[in-house]
Amino acid sequence: MSHGPTHEALQHQFHSLDQQRESSTLGMWLFLVNEVMFFGGLFAAYIVYRSARPEAFVAGSHSLDIGLGLVNTVILIGSSLTMALAVHAAQTGRRRQLLGFLGATGALGTAFLVVKGFEYAHKWHDHLVPGPGFSFPGPLGGEVEMFFALYFAMTGMHALHMIVGIGLLAWVFAGAWKGRFGPQYFTPVENFGLYWHFVDIVWIFLFPLLYLIGRH
Amino acid sequence: MSAAELPATHYLNATHGLKSWLLTRDHKRIGLLYLLGVSFFFAIGGLFAALIRIELITPAGDVFQPDTYNRIFTTHGIMMVFFFLIPAIPAVLGNFLIPIMIGAKDLAFPRLNLLSWYIYMVGGAFSLYSLLHGGVDTGWTFYTPYSTAFSNTYVIATGLGIFINGFSGILTGINFIVTIHRMRAPGMTWFRLPLFVWGHYATSLIQVLGTPVLAITIVLLALERLFHLGIFDPARGGDPVLFQHLFWFYSHPAVYIMILPAMAVISEVIAAFARKRIFGYHFVAFASIGIAVLGFLVWGHHMFVSSQSVYAGTVFSVLTMLVAIPSAVKVFNWTATLFRGSVSFETPMVYAFCFLGLFAIGGLTGVFLGTLGLDVHVHDTYFVVAHFHYVMVGSTITAFLGGLHYWWPKIFGRMYSEFWGRLSAIVVFFGFNATFFPQFVAGYLGMPRRYHAYPEEFQALHVLSSGGSIVLGLGYLIPIVYLLYSIKWGKPAGDNPWGAIGLEWETTSPPPVENFAAPPVVEHEAYEYAERAERLGAAPTT
Numbered sequence: 001m002s003h004g005p006t007h008e009a010l011q012h013q014f015h016s017l018d019q020q021r022e023s024s025t026l027g028m029w030l031f032l033v034n035e036v037m038f039f040g041g042l043f044a045a046y047i048v049y050r051s052a053r054p055e056a057f058v059a060g061s062h063s064l065d066i067g068l069g070l071v072n073t074v075i076l077i078g079s080s081l082t083m084a085l086a087v088h089a090a091q092t093g094r095r096r097q098l099l100g101f102l103g104a105t106g107a108l109g110t111a112f113l114v115v116k117g118f119e120y121a122h123k124w125h126d127h128l129v130p131g132p133g134f135s136f137p138g139p140l141g142g143e144v145e146m147f148f149a150l151y152f153a154m155t156g157m158h159a160l161h162m163i164v165g166i167g168l169l170a171w172v173f174a175g176a177w178k179g180r181f182g183p184q185y186f187t188p189v190e191n192f193g194l195y196w197h198f199v200d201i202v203w204i205f206l207f208p209l210l211y212l213i214g215r216h
Numbered sequence: 217m218s219a220a221e222l223p224a225t226h227y228l229n230a231t232h233g234l235k236s237w238l239l240t241r242d243h244k245r246i247g248l249l250y251l252l253g254v255s256f257f258f259a260i261g262g263l264f265a266a267l268i269r270i271e272l273i274t275p276a277g278d279v280f281q282p283d284t285y286n287r288i289f290t291t292h293g294i295m296m297v298f299f300f301l302i303p304a305i306p307a308v309l310g311n312f313l314i315p316i317m318i319g320a321k322d323l324a325f326p327r328l329n330l331l332s333w334y335i336y337m338v339g340g341a342f343s344l345y346s347l348l349h350g351g352v353d354t355g356w357t358f359y360t361p362y363s364t365a366f367s368n369t370y371v372i373a374t375g376l377g378i379f380i381n382g383f384s385g386i387l388t389g390i391n392f393i394v395t396i397h398r399m400r401a402p403g404m405t406w407f408r409l410p411l412f413v414w415g416h417y418a419t420s421l422i423q424v425l426g427t428p429v430l431a432i433t434i435v436l437l438a439l440e441r442l443f444h445l446g447i448f449d450p451a452r453g454g455d456p457v458l459f460q461h462l463f464w465f466y467s468h469p470a471v472y473i474m475i476l477p478a479m480a481v482i483s484e485v486i487a488a489f490a491r492k493r494i495f496g497y498h499f500v501a502f503a504s505i506g507i508a509v510l511g512f513l514v515w516g517h518h519m520f521v522s523s524q525s526v527y528a529g530t531v532f533s534v535l536t537m538l539v540a541i542p543s544a545v546k547v548f549n550w551t552a553t554l555f556r557g558s559v560s561f562e563t564p565m566v567y568a569f570c571f572l573g574l575f576a577i578g579g580l581t582g583v584f585l586g587t588l589g590l591d592v593h594v595h596d597t598y599f600v601v602a603h604f605h606y607v608m609v610g611s612t613i614t615a616f617l618g619g620l621h622y623w624w625p626k627i628f629g630r631m632y633s634e635f636w637g638r639l640s641a642i643v644v645f646f647g648f649n650a651t652f653f654p655q656f657v658a659g660y661l662g663m664p665r666r667y668h669a670y671p672e673e674f675q676a677l678h679v680l681s682s683g684g685s686i687v688l689g690l691g692y693l694i695p696i697v698y699l700l701y702s703i704k705w706g707k708p709a710g711d712n713p714w715g716a717i718g719l720e721w722e723t724t725s726p727p728p729v730e731n732f733a734a735p736p737v738v739e740h741e742a743y744e745y746a747e748r749a750e751r752l753g754a755a756p757t758t
């Protein structure tokens with residue numbers, strides 16, 4: 001093995017840093033598979049109800065703010081780019097760049113949540129939150145409620161993953177601040193990057209499924 | 217290493233004090249922490265089972281109010297399923313043995329392993345607390361819309377405990393899969409792995425793929441109760457049957473989370489006490505994977521009478537019968553292994569034979585229930601209750617006890633009393649059949665499940681069942697006494713008391729902290745009893 005077995009990050013159960021890194025990465029991928037199944041339950045519910053009442057879903061979708069949705073999509077794709085650059089900076093041992101890109105990723109993630117918060121506030125104001133206070137103008141009325149139930153469940157679960165992501169980001173940032181990562185050991189940055197990209201991809205599915213129905 | 221003494225230092229005495237246990241990252245110690253946890257929840261679940269059997273001695277509902285009775289069987293089900301049966305074998309025996317069996321120093325993520333135990337204990341404590349303070353009356357299945365719109369009980373709090381506990385299973389599953397992929401000793405190829413490891417690999421796949429679906433189901437259930445989201449509410453355009461689909465998408469495979477590790481134990485025990493390589497090793501290995509995959513395609517057999525379309529019902533019925541094939545492959549291969557083996561009947565083997573009998577009955581009645589027409593007749597009767605107790609209790613707990621007895625000398629370095637061991641296995645077998653066989657009859661005659669009062673014609677069967685449960689309970693209590701006694705006073709076991717083959721028998725009993733004095737290199741196939749006998753130029757050792 002090219003890496004000395006004495007590297008401070010090497011845990012006792014592994015022979016080499018390579019083995020340790022491969023294990024962590026496989027573990028992270030398995031965790032993401034588990035996440036796919038978690039969101040899969042929500043997507044299954046979405047498919048069932050959308051195929052049951054397509055018109056109501058189109059009507060509900062048209063009342064969403066496509067502009068804000070688009071802004072958020074761009075923000076998240078941007079954050080994926082800065083995250084990929086952060087991983088590269090960690091691999092090449094450039095600490096200041098790493099800190100900068102991690103900071104940018106965190107800022108973009110926060111911006112996403114702020115925009116989402118404004119959207120939620122509008123829905124609340126317009127009585128589009130499912131529950132006793134729900135009302136939707138037009139003949140489809142109450143049928144649209146299911147669209148919004150799924151809208152809030154899906155985007156809410158996604159936002160929760162973003163919040164957890166920003167928490168994890170703070171932890172990775174602290175490690176980077178202390179100079180823990182370099183060409184020999186960058187697994188936490190890389191694995192956090194995988195998580196972040198996954199959460200972005202979920203949004204890439206949510207955006208067309210919720211905002212773009214029936215817009216050809 | 218002589219059999220007269222335990223090794224001077226091993227994982228049990230390397231460090232001392234409560235803190236050295238509560239902060240341990242040693243998979244062997246974490247396995248023992250889990251043993252304490254699952255035993256505790258098993259005792260709670262058993263206590264509530266006793267209350268059920270007391271109520272059912274007489275036809276009138278004279279001991280508990282109906283509401284109380286509903287809470288009792290719900291508590292019994294939730295404690296047993298989520299906090300005993302699902303973690304029991306993987307988290308205790310799997311945790312202890314997988315790294316040793318593949319020649320590793322530990323699991324890939326020891327800290328995560330300890331975290332899993334804490335998550336499990338917190339989830340269990342949380343659920344138990346809410347079940348005792350207020351309780352839940354929905355049954356362990358939480359069917360909507362009763363659980364979301366009507367039940368006035370602690371559904372969310374209990375569900376939160378199950379949700380938390382789910383992370384423990386997911387993390388353990390990830391830990392096992394990564395460990396089996398990345399931590400095998402030199403020479404330990406996939407097809408040299410003990411079948412115990414294959415079984416746990418398949419189990420872990422289900423944990424990782426299935427548990428998150430339960431998690432999102434509980435989240436939706438809670439959102440429905442808290443914010444009236446409407447997803448499962450027919451009055452608001454929701455579909456309560458969707459809940460059943462999501463719930464059983466996890467909870468049917470969960471049965472395989474319970475039975476695959478049990479089968480994994482049985483493969484080891486049968487090979488060791490027949491002193492033969494498991495017949496059709498590859499078939500048994502792939503049958504585990506086959507069960508895990510097919511197990512995800514049969515959930516609809518719980519919903520034959522739930523408005524599911526007849527066509528879907530037919531497909532689920534056929535798929536359910538398909539999943540019986542890999543299970544039968546295993547049973548036939550075990551039987552073929554026994555054929556012309558030099559079989560001996562030490563305690564673990566007695567348990568393995570009990571397993572074979574109980575699993576055969578549980579498995580075959582499962583095929584009955586998978587049959588669309590018959591299931592409609594016996595749906596929600598004691599026939600179903602008897603069936604799943606034969607699989608989940610008769611098979612899984614029997615295998616768990618068999619495995620515990622088989623590896624006990626490895627875990628603690630000392631032997632228990634053979635006499636009491638065999639006796640307890642036989643008591644469990646008879647007690648179990650006396651408890652649950654009458655339930656097949658009662659169910660077939662029409663006794664519905666979850667009722668606390670019933671027509672007088674069923675009383676004889678219920679009394680038989682309650683009487684059997686006393687014997688069964690006794691059978692579960694005896695091992696506690698002699699096993700605990702053996703930890704202190706049992707005679708030293710030596711490295712390999714059974715003359716078995718496997719890396720775990722090549723290290724000391726109890727093993728050192730890092731499992732082996734020197735990292736092992738594997739040069740032989742699994743279970744190469746015949747080759748070893750040839751090498752030694754003698755009859756197989758016992």
Ligand SMILES: [Cu+2]
Pocket residue numbers: 467468471514515517518
């Ligand atoms: Cu099932």
